[in-house]
Amino acid sequence: MITVKNLTKQFKTTSKSAGLIAGLRNIWKPEYQTVTAVQDISFQINQGEMIGFIGPNGAGKTTTLKMLCGILYPTSGSVDVLGYKPSDRKNEFLKQISMVMGQKNQLIQDLPPIDSFELNRETYGISKSEFKETVKELSDVFGLKTILTRQTRRLSLGERMKCEMAAALLHKPKILFLDEPTIGLDIITQKKLRQYIKTYNERYHTTIILTSHYMDDVKEIADRIIIINHGSLIFDNTLTALIKKYATFKTLKLILNQVPTEKTLRKLGLKYEFKYPEITLQVSPSKIAAVTAHVLKLLDVDDIDIAETDLTEIATKIFESAH
Amino acid sequence: MLHSVTNTIKRYFKIYLILIKYSILRDLTYWQNFIICVVIEILYQAAFLTFFGVIILQTGNIAGWGVNELIVLLGIDTITSELLTGLIIVNNSRELPAKIWSGELDHVLLRPIHPLFNLMLGRPYFPSIIGALTGFIIIAIGLIRLNYFPGIMSIIGAATVFSSGFLIVFSIVTIFSLLTFFFNDTSTLPRIGERLVYSFSSRPHSIFSGFLKTIFFFILPIVYVSSITSETLRTGIEFQYLISAVILAIIFLFITQLFWKVAIKRYTSAGG
Numbered sequence: 001m002i003t004v005k006n007l008t009k010q011f012k013t014t015s016k017s018a019g020l021i022a023g024l025r026n027i028w029k030p031e032y033q034t035v036t037a038v039q040d041i042s043f044q045i046n047q048g049e050m051i052g053f054i055g056p057n058g059a060g061k062t063t064t065l066k067m068l069c070g071i072l073y074p075t076s077g078s079v080d081v082l083g084y085k086p087s088d089r090k091n092e093f094l095k096q097i098s099m100v101m102g103q104k105n106q107l108i109q110d111l112p113p114i115d116s117f118e119l120n121r122e123t124y125g126i127s128k129s130e131f132k133e134t135v136k137e138l139s140d141v142f143g144l145k146t147i148l149t150r151q152t153r154r155l156s157l158g159e160r161m162k163c164e165m166a167a168a169l170l171h172k173p174k175i176l177f178l179d180e181p182t183i184g185l186d187i188i189t190q191k192k193l194r195q196y197i198k199t200y201n202e203r204y205h206t207t208i209i210l211t212s213h214y215m216d217d218v219k220e221i222a223d224r225i226i227i228i229n230h231g232s233l234i235f236d237n238t239l240t241a242l243i244k245k246y247a248t249f250k251t252l253k254l255i256l257n258q259v260p261t262e263k264t265l266r267k268l269g270l271k272y273e274f275k276y277p278e279i280t281l282q283v284s285p286s287k288i289a290a291v292t293a294h295v296l297k298l299l300d301v302d303d304i305d306i307a308e309t310d311l312t313e314i315a316t317k318i319f320e321s322a323h
Numbered sequence: 324m325l326h327s328v329t330n331t332i333k334r335y336f337k338i339y340l341i342l343i344k345y346s347i348l349r350d351l352t353y354w355q356n357f358i359i360c361v362v363i364e365i366l367y368q369a370a371f372l373t374f375f376g377v378i379i380l381q382t383g384n385i386a387g388w389g390v391n392e393l394i395v396l397l398g399i400d401t402i403t404s405e406l407l408t409g410l411i412i413v414n415n416s417r418e419l420p421a422k423i424w425s426g427e428l429d430h431v432l433l434r435p436i437h438p439l440f441n442l443m444l445g446r447p448y449f450p451s452i453i454g455a456l457t458g459f460i461i462i463a464i465g466l467i468r469l470n471y472f473p474g475i476m477s478i479i480g481a482a483t484v485f486s487s488g489f490l491i492v493f494s495i496v497t498i499f500s501l502l503t504f505f506f507n508d509t510s511t512l513p514r515i516g517e518r519l520v521y522s523f524s525s526r527p528h529s530i531f532s533g534f535l536k537t538i539f540f541f542i543l544p545i546v547y548v549s550s551i552t553s554e555t556l557r558t559g560i561e562f563q564y565l566i567s568a569v570i571l572a573i574i575f576l577f578i579t580q581l582f583w584k585v586a587i588k589r590y591t592s593a594g595g
Binding site: 011066069070071072073089091092094095097098099101104105106108110111115118119122123124125151 | 334337338341342345348349352353426427428429430432433434435436587588590591592
């Protein structure tokens with residue numbers, strides 16, 4: 001469905017030094033800099049997959065997505081999406097994809113969302129009956145009934161985002177690109193949006209490629225993670241594989257019934273963080289059973305919790321090590 | 324093939340009707356502003372026509388064009404400049420630089436429709452389109468003073484030359500606007516195309532000779548939209564002009580498409 005081979009994107013920019021003289025010098029002798037946003041990346045995505053595309057700011061995630069949907073031309077390498085070369089932007093190709101950008105709107109701000117939907121209906125050649133049915137379905141799922149006829153400019157960020165999402169799904173795309181769709185949304189709306197994306201994928205077997213800085217988005221939506229940093233692909237596998245590779249410890253959290261003595265704490269033989277009634281230990285996954293048994297013998301425990309390493313921590317670790 | 328072309332035209336026409344409807348709705352949302360714009364447009368038209376009327380009446384004759392011929396030309400050029408302003412320039416070509424540098428073009432590029440259609444025609448400005456109506460009144464005055472009533476063939480010929488000429492000036496304005504892709508952060512370039520058309524379309528074509536004739540008949544063929552249209556309306560079809568206008572319109576649309584293909588490769592989609 002999507003095949004990317006040795007994809008590279010470079011931008012040529014002028015570098016300007018500060019000051020008037022430097023500004024004047026730049027007129028007759030401009031200094032150019034080539035910035036490599038994406039460097040020689042290759043991957044393949046199959047139909048129905050849900051991909052989490054993660055990386056720090058400026059890593060090249062959005063640039064890659066924009067090359068996949070034909071907004072940007074690659075400097076070198078090849079991209080094949082649904083059998084098309086995206087940069088040709090053939091109508092048949094564009095009718096099968098959609099992109100939601102958390103920071104950019106496709107809805108007409110001065111008009112109600114339903115008017116933008118109607119424009120999309122004509123643009124994508126959706127029949128009136130299908131359109132009516134889809135709008136009803138999306139409206140039920142996102143709870144849009146009362147907001148579809150309100151001026152878009154007057155909607156809250158969450159309401160606008162739900163309408164953006166609905167507008168992108170009207171033509172039932174085979175591939176949905178989501179570029180930070182939950183940015184700025186409250187926790188409840190984020191959760192609802194994630195839930196709908198998952199349901200949509202299950203129902204229509206739509207391929208979903210998501211970039212997000214919120215690891216909860218990635219954890220809940222994606223079943224495969226692609227990590228990109230400084231334009232290079234540094235990881236491409238399942239979430240489980242990512243945790244297995246990078247999560248070198250699990251967090252053992254205990255709620256104690258009484259304050260342990262210094263001597264007892266020393267007997268733990270591990271690094272810990274203690275603030276009564278909570279004690280936290282980081283334990284190697286292979287030793288978790290033994291350590292738990294050992295700790296339960298030593299301490300008077302009221303409650304216990306074993307947590308996987310947080311995805312945000314893993315991501316931070318990967319990005320930092322790549323620097 | 325023919326079926327597919329007809330379907331495409333139908334589809335674009337339907338989309339354009341929606342865009343026009345939405346433009347009206349948006350203007351009506353801020354209707355006070357809309358009324359002010361219409362009033363300003365009418366006052367501007369009145370001042371402009373009074374000024375040029377006085378000049379024409381005082382001039383008497385320009386390169387073989389008498390006062391009444393000049394009045395007809397003024398009427399057609401009023402339609403040209405007002406339609407150009409209303410359909411292409413105000414909310415469209417002038418907004419292009421901002422759309423390029425803010426990355427707002429992204430969603431336009433994702434739609435299964437030619438992006439130039441959306442960018443250059445997507446948001447008509449109605450006060451100017453209303454202003455174009457005065458052009459018909461001026462043409463009527465000129466023709467009455469000439470005591471001449473054009474036949475149906477002259478009207479069809481004039482309409483064809485005008486449409487071709489309008490496509491040519493559309494292409495010129497578009498090409499200059501697309502230069503924005505090549506230069507950093509400027510809103511001046513779309514205005515060069517506008518100024519060229521506004522400045523030279525109102526001149527009788529017979530004032531150009533030699534090198535200037537080559538420029539305004541072939542390189543930047545601005546004379547067709549108003550001047551040749553005006554002559555066709557008054558004296559009937561001249562096939563040499565009619566065929567040139569149609570062929571040049573096709574060539575210019577083709578060049579615009581080529582230019583677009585080169586320009587869009589430079590798009591960097593700023594803003595995340």
